[in-house]
Amino acid sequence: MNTAGKAFLAAGVVTVAAVARRRRRTPAVQQADRWLVVTVNRSPDDVQSSLPDDLARWRDQIEISIRPATGDKGTELRAKPAGEVSHDDVRLALRKAKAVLEAGEVIQPDTAPTHPGPMGKVLQRVTSRAGGGGRL
Template sequence: MRWLVGGAAMVAGGLVARRLLGGSARGDGQWPQRLVGRRRPRWHVATVNRPADKIAVDGQLPEPLTGLGDAVEIQVRPAAGNRGTEIAVRLRDGARLPAAQAVRRAMGRDPEQAIRAALREAKQLIETSEVLHPDHPPTTESTLLNKPLQLATRHGRREGRL
Protein backbone atom coordinates (compact mmCIF):
# COMPACT_ATOMS: atom_id res chain seq x y z
CA MET A 1 0.00 0.00 0.00
CA ARG A 2 2.88 2.38 0.80
CA TRP A 3 4.42 1.93 -2.65
CA LEU A 4 1.07 2.75 -4.25
CA VAL A 5 0.78 6.03 -2.32
CA GLY A 6 4.44 6.86 -3.05
CA GLY A 7 3.96 6.16 -6.76
CA ALA A 8 0.84 8.32 -6.91
CA ALA A 9 2.69 11.15 -5.17
CA MET A 10 5.56 10.89 -7.69
CA VAL A 11 3.19 10.98 -10.64
CA ALA A 12 1.33 13.97 -9.19
CA GLY A 13 4.65 15.74 -8.51
CA GLY A 14 5.76 15.11 -12.09
CA LEU A 15 2.51 16.52 -13.46
CA VAL A 16 2.82 19.62 -11.27
CA ALA A 17 6.46 20.13 -12.32
CA ARG A 18 5.52 19.72 -15.98
CA ARG A 19 2.71 22.26 -15.57
CA LEU A 20 4.94 24.77 -13.77
CA LEU A 21 7.77 24.42 -16.25
CA GLY A 22 5.35 24.65 -19.16
CA GLY A 23 6.16 21.28 -20.69
CA SER A 24 4.65 20.77 -24.10
CA ALA A 25 2.22 18.01 -24.93
CA ARG A 26 4.49 16.97 -27.84
CA GLY A 27 7.23 15.89 -25.43
CA ASP A 28 9.95 17.42 -27.62
CA GLY A 29 12.22 18.03 -24.62
CA GLN A 30 12.62 21.75 -25.35
CA TRP A 31 12.79 24.22 -22.46
CA PRO A 32 10.04 26.85 -22.59
CA GLN A 33 11.24 30.17 -23.98
CA ARG A 34 10.09 32.00 -20.85
CA LEU A 35 12.69 30.06 -18.81
CA VAL A 36 15.70 30.53 -21.07
CA GLY A 37 14.99 33.96 -22.55
CA ARG A 38 16.18 37.27 -21.17
CA ARG A 39 13.96 38.73 -18.52
CA ARG A 40 13.29 42.45 -18.56
CA PRO A 41 14.31 44.15 -15.32
CA ARG A 42 11.43 45.13 -13.06
CA TRP A 43 11.03 48.66 -11.70
CA HIS A 44 10.61 48.91 -7.92
CA VAL A 45 8.94 52.19 -6.99
CA ALA A 46 8.42 53.93 -3.65
CA THR A 47 6.50 57.19 -3.13
CA VAL A 48 8.13 59.58 -0.67
CA ASN A 49 6.23 62.41 1.00
CA ARG A 50 8.84 65.06 0.13
CA PRO A 51 9.51 67.27 -2.90
CA ALA A 52 12.23 66.10 -5.30
CA ASP A 53 14.67 68.88 -4.34
CA LYS A 54 14.68 67.64 -0.71
CA ILE A 55 15.36 64.04 -1.71
CA ALA A 56 18.59 64.48 -3.63
CA VAL A 57 20.35 67.19 -1.63
CA ASP A 58 23.37 68.44 -3.60
CA GLY A 59 22.62 65.78 -6.23
CA GLN A 60 23.23 62.95 -3.75
CA LEU A 61 20.55 60.36 -3.05
CA PRO A 62 20.37 58.76 0.43
CA GLU A 63 23.11 56.26 1.28
CA PRO A 64 21.02 53.06 0.92
CA LEU A 65 20.40 53.92 -2.74
CA THR A 66 23.93 55.06 -3.52
CA GLY A 67 25.20 51.89 -1.84
CA LEU A 68 23.65 49.86 -4.67
CA GLY A 69 26.30 51.29 -7.00
CA ASP A 70 26.28 51.18 -10.78
CA ALA A 71 24.35 47.90 -10.90
CA VAL A 72 21.04 49.79 -10.75
CA GLU A 73 19.28 52.53 -12.65
CA ILE A 74 17.52 55.14 -10.48
CA GLN A 75 14.82 57.61 -11.57
CA VAL A 76 13.36 60.39 -9.42
CA ARG A 77 10.10 61.92 -10.66
CA PRO A 78 7.06 63.75 -9.27
CA ALA A 79 4.34 61.45 -7.95
CA ALA A 80 0.85 61.44 -9.39
CA GLY A 81 -1.47 64.14 -8.12
CA ASN A 82 1.40 66.25 -6.82
CA ARG A 83 1.69 63.97 -3.76
CA GLY A 84 5.42 63.82 -3.19
CA THR A 85 8.08 62.13 -5.28
CA GLU A 86 8.51 58.67 -6.75
CA ILE A 87 11.85 56.91 -6.57
CA ALA A 88 12.14 54.09 -9.12
CA VAL A 89 14.99 51.58 -9.10
CA ARG A 90 15.76 48.61 -11.35
CA LEU A 91 18.69 46.38 -12.19
CA ARG A 92 20.65 47.37 -15.29
CA ASP A 93 21.14 43.75 -16.34
CA GLY A 94 17.95 41.72 -16.24
CA ALA A 95 19.35 38.47 -17.59
CA ARG A 96 18.65 35.80 -14.99
CA LEU A 97 17.38 32.29 -15.12
CA PRO A 98 14.49 31.60 -12.71
CA ALA A 99 16.28 28.57 -11.23
CA ALA A 100 19.35 30.64 -10.39
CA GLN A 101 17.10 33.37 -9.00
CA ALA A 102 15.37 30.88 -6.70
CA VAL A 103 18.73 29.71 -5.33
CA ARG A 104 19.91 33.30 -4.77
CA ARG A 105 16.64 34.18 -3.11
CA ALA A 106 16.84 31.22 -0.72
CA MET A 107 20.40 32.21 0.21
CA GLY A 108 19.39 35.85 0.75
CA ARG A 109 21.55 37.13 -2.13
CA ASP A 110 18.88 38.16 -4.62
CA PRO A 111 19.68 41.66 -5.94
CA GLU A 112 15.98 42.49 -6.13
CA GLN A 113 15.70 41.91 -2.37
CA ALA A 114 18.58 44.34 -1.86
CA ILE A 115 16.75 46.91 -4.02
CA ARG A 116 13.55 46.58 -1.97
CA ALA A 117 15.46 46.88 1.31
CA ALA A 118 17.38 49.96 0.05
CA LEU A 119 14.14 51.64 -1.10
CA ARG A 120 12.50 51.04 2.30
CA GLU A 121 15.50 52.41 4.18
CA ALA A 122 15.84 55.43 1.85
CA LYS A 123 12.14 56.25 2.24
CA GLN A 124 12.46 56.15 6.02
CA LEU A 125 15.62 58.27 5.99
CA ILE A 126 14.00 60.89 3.78
CA GLU A 127 10.75 61.08 5.73
CA THR A 128 11.92 60.58 9.33
CA SER A 129 15.73 61.02 9.20
CA GLU A 130 16.27 57.57 10.71
CA VAL A 131 15.77 53.93 9.79
CA LEU A 132 13.16 52.41 12.07
CA HIS A 133 13.62 48.83 13.26
CA PRO A 134 10.79 46.69 14.59
CA ASP A 135 11.31 45.78 18.24
CA HIS A 136 14.97 46.73 18.28
CA PRO A 137 16.59 45.97 20.65
CA PRO A 138 14.40 42.96 21.31
CA THR A 139 12.58 43.01 24.60
CA THR A 140 11.97 39.29 24.83
CA GLU A 141 14.34 36.41 25.19
CA SER A 142 14.79 34.05 22.27
CA THR A 143 12.66 30.91 22.57
CA LEU A 144 11.66 28.15 20.21
CA LEU A 145 8.16 29.60 19.84
CA ASN A 146 9.24 33.10 18.77
CA LYS A 147 11.86 31.93 16.21
CA PRO A 148 9.41 32.24 13.26
CA LEU A 149 8.62 35.83 14.25
CA GLN A 150 12.32 36.66 14.51
CA LEU A 151 12.93 35.15 11.07
CA ALA A 152 10.06 37.11 9.53
CA THR A 153 11.26 40.34 11.14
CA ARG A 154 14.82 39.78 9.97
CA HIS A 155 13.84 39.09 6.34
CA GLY A 156 10.72 41.24 6.12
CA ARG A 157 12.46 44.29 4.66
CA ARG A 158 13.70 42.31 1.69
CA GLU A 159 10.33 40.96 0.58
CA GLY A 160 6.79 42.05 -0.14
CA ARG A 161 5.30 45.37 -1.05
CA LEU A 162 6.95 48.68 -0.38
Protein backbone atom coordinates in the same frame (compact mmCIF):
# COMPACT_ATOMS: atom_id res chain seq x y z
CA MET B 1 -7.43 13.23 14.77
CA ASN B 2 -10.44 15.36 15.62
CA THR B 3 -12.34 17.67 13.25
CA ALA B 4 -10.45 20.81 14.28
CA GLY B 5 -7.11 19.11 13.67
CA LYS B 6 -8.20 17.99 10.22
CA ALA B 7 -9.38 21.53 9.42
CA PHE B 8 -6.01 23.02 10.46
CA LEU B 9 -4.16 20.42 8.41
CA ALA B 10 -6.30 21.12 5.34
CA ALA B 11 -5.80 24.88 5.75
CA GLY B 12 -2.04 24.37 5.93
CA VAL B 13 -1.99 22.25 2.77
CA VAL B 14 -4.08 24.83 0.88
CA THR B 15 -1.79 27.65 2.03
CA VAL B 16 1.38 25.83 0.97
CA ALA B 17 -0.15 25.07 -2.44
CA ALA B 18 -1.18 28.71 -2.94
CA VAL B 19 2.30 30.00 -2.04
CA ALA B 20 3.98 27.50 -4.37
CA ARG B 21 1.64 28.43 -7.22
CA ARG B 22 2.27 32.14 -6.72
CA ARG B 23 6.05 31.70 -6.69
CA ARG B 24 5.91 29.80 -9.97
CA ARG B 25 4.01 32.67 -11.58
CA THR B 26 6.75 35.29 -10.99
CA PRO B 27 10.13 33.96 -12.13
CA ALA B 28 13.27 35.64 -10.80
CA VAL B 29 14.35 36.70 -14.30
CA GLN B 30 11.11 38.60 -14.84
CA GLN B 31 11.43 40.16 -11.38
CA ALA B 32 14.89 41.55 -12.16
CA ASP B 33 13.50 43.58 -15.07
CA ARG B 34 10.83 45.30 -12.97
CA TRP B 35 11.13 48.81 -11.54
CA LEU B 36 10.89 49.04 -7.76
CA VAL B 37 8.99 52.16 -6.69
CA VAL B 38 8.41 54.00 -3.41
CA THR B 39 6.59 57.27 -2.83
CA VAL B 40 8.49 59.69 -0.62
CA ASN B 41 6.74 62.55 1.16
CA ARG B 42 9.21 65.20 -0.07
CA SER B 43 9.56 67.33 -3.17
CA PRO B 44 11.51 65.95 -6.17
CA ASP B 45 14.17 68.65 -5.73
CA ASP B 46 14.76 67.60 -2.10
CA VAL B 47 15.07 63.94 -3.10
CA GLN B 48 17.42 64.71 -6.00
CA SER B 49 19.72 66.87 -3.87
CA SER B 50 19.88 64.52 -0.88
CA LEU B 51 19.86 60.99 -2.31
CA PRO B 52 20.72 58.67 0.63
CA ASP B 53 24.00 56.73 0.67
CA ASP B 54 22.20 53.39 0.27
CA LEU B 55 21.18 54.35 -3.27
CA ALA B 56 24.03 56.73 -4.12
CA ARG B 57 26.72 54.07 -3.68
CA TRP B 58 25.12 51.96 -6.44
CA ARG B 59 24.38 54.82 -8.82
CA ASP B 60 26.51 53.21 -11.55
CA GLN B 61 24.91 49.76 -11.07
CA ILE B 62 21.22 50.72 -10.91
CA GLU B 63 18.88 52.89 -12.91
CA ILE B 64 17.26 55.62 -10.79
CA SER B 65 14.28 57.73 -11.76
CA ILE B 66 12.95 60.62 -9.66
CA ARG B 67 9.67 62.26 -10.63
CA PRO B 68 6.63 63.88 -9.00
CA ALA B 69 4.11 61.41 -7.64
CA THR B 70 0.56 61.35 -8.92
CA GLY B 71 -1.68 64.08 -7.51
CA ASP B 72 1.15 66.13 -5.96
CA LYS B 73 1.59 63.52 -3.22
CA GLY B 74 5.37 63.74 -2.92
CA THR B 75 7.99 62.11 -5.10
CA GLU B 76 8.12 58.78 -6.87
CA LEU B 77 11.57 57.24 -6.41
CA ARG B 78 12.14 54.36 -8.82
CA ALA B 79 15.10 52.01 -9.09
CA LYS B 80 15.97 48.98 -11.20
CA PRO B 81 19.09 46.78 -11.11
CA ALA B 82 21.30 47.30 -14.15
CA GLY B 83 24.62 45.82 -13.00
CA GLU B 84 25.81 43.20 -10.54
CA VAL B 85 23.57 44.38 -7.69
CA SER B 86 20.68 42.03 -6.85
CA HIS B 87 16.98 42.85 -6.97
CA ASP B 88 16.69 42.29 -3.20
CA ASP B 89 19.59 44.67 -2.46
CA VAL B 90 17.96 47.41 -4.53
CA ARG B 91 14.64 46.79 -2.79
CA LEU B 92 16.22 47.06 0.65
CA ALA B 93 18.14 50.20 -0.36
CA LEU B 94 14.90 51.82 -1.56
CA ARG B 95 13.15 51.05 1.71
CA LYS B 96 16.05 52.52 3.69
CA ALA B 97 16.20 55.57 1.40
CA LYS B 98 12.50 56.25 1.98
CA ALA B 99 12.98 56.03 5.74
CA VAL B 100 16.03 58.32 5.71
CA LEU B 101 14.35 60.89 3.46
CA GLU B 102 11.15 61.01 5.52
CA ALA B 103 12.34 60.41 9.08
CA GLY B 104 16.06 61.21 8.94
CA GLU B 105 17.03 57.67 9.98
CA VAL B 106 16.07 54.04 9.54
CA ILE B 107 13.90 53.24 12.54
CA GLN B 108 14.29 49.68 13.80
CA PRO B 109 11.28 47.94 15.36
CA ASP B 110 11.34 46.93 18.99
CA THR B 111 12.23 43.32 19.64
CA ALA B 112 9.26 41.07 20.17
CA PRO B 113 8.64 40.14 23.81
CA THR B 114 8.69 36.40 23.21
CA HIS B 115 9.96 33.44 25.11
CA PRO B 116 12.28 30.85 23.55
CA GLY B 117 9.48 28.31 23.05
CA PRO B 118 8.48 26.88 19.67
CA MET B 119 6.17 29.76 18.70
CA GLY B 120 8.68 32.33 19.95
CA LYS B 121 11.33 30.85 17.66
CA VAL B 122 8.93 30.90 14.72
CA LEU B 123 8.10 34.56 15.42
CA GLN B 124 11.79 35.49 15.64
CA ARG B 125 12.51 33.76 12.33
CA VAL B 126 9.60 35.46 10.57
CA THR B 127 10.49 38.94 11.85
CA SER B 128 14.17 38.52 10.99
CA ARG B 129 13.23 37.80 7.35
CA ALA B 130 10.49 40.44 7.15
CA GLY B 131 12.78 43.16 5.76
CA GLY B 132 13.50 41.21 2.59
CA GLY B 133 10.09 40.61 1.08
CA GLY B 134 6.60 41.95 0.87
CA ARG B 135 5.43 45.36 -0.20
CA LEU B 136 7.65 48.38 -0.39
